[in-house]
Amino acid sequence: AQKVTQAQTEISVVEKEDVTLDCVYETRDTTYYLFWYKQPPSGELVFLIRRNSFDEQNEISGRYSWNFQKSTSSFNFTITASQVVDSAVYFCALLNNAGNMLTFGGGTRLMVKP
């Protein structure tokens, strides 16, 4: 069985602060895929990033960056200079090698205050 843990259920920051959302996963597959989704108050799950298990390069997209560390089974997400519009629930998810099981973490609610 596979599992995704997002230990932080809720984080509150003030605008312009940097914030890191943690994600730790468990799987027996040697090939797998990791995702981050953003769910704003409107409810839609917005795809942010996909990472396969063989690619440990960190990725940066604007104010967003992701740190994948296979040795610690972690895939952390950092928002630099946070903005009020970043307020949302963020889900980390793990897709198995067969591609038929997407397991979500419990989500982290991020509140960015002006």
Next chain:
Amino acid sequence: DAMVIQNPRYQVTQFGKPVTLSCSQTLNHNVMYWYQQKSSQAPKLLFHYYDKDFNNEADTPDNFQSRRPNTSFCFLDIRSPGLGDAAMYLCATREGLTDTQYFGPGTRLTVL
């Protein structure tokens, strides 16, 4: 823009009165999913279609059914909604090359 569309965005039904939620996609993806998401929880997979092949999760109640008449449309039927079925229902499609799932805006179901 190509996308996943869900109608209606908000649905109110009465206890025991059948309700149908709809999802359509313009992405031409061959896999479609239905998830149930209750407040402050992660989405829970109900079932999915690979083309017309239906795959039911083991713990999905019999009260939930689905239909996929063609590639573009998928429906979720709740035969006798209970108060515990009040939730956000999310439809998603899967892109074949990267296996990334793309979600619709969801339908928030209220059961009175």
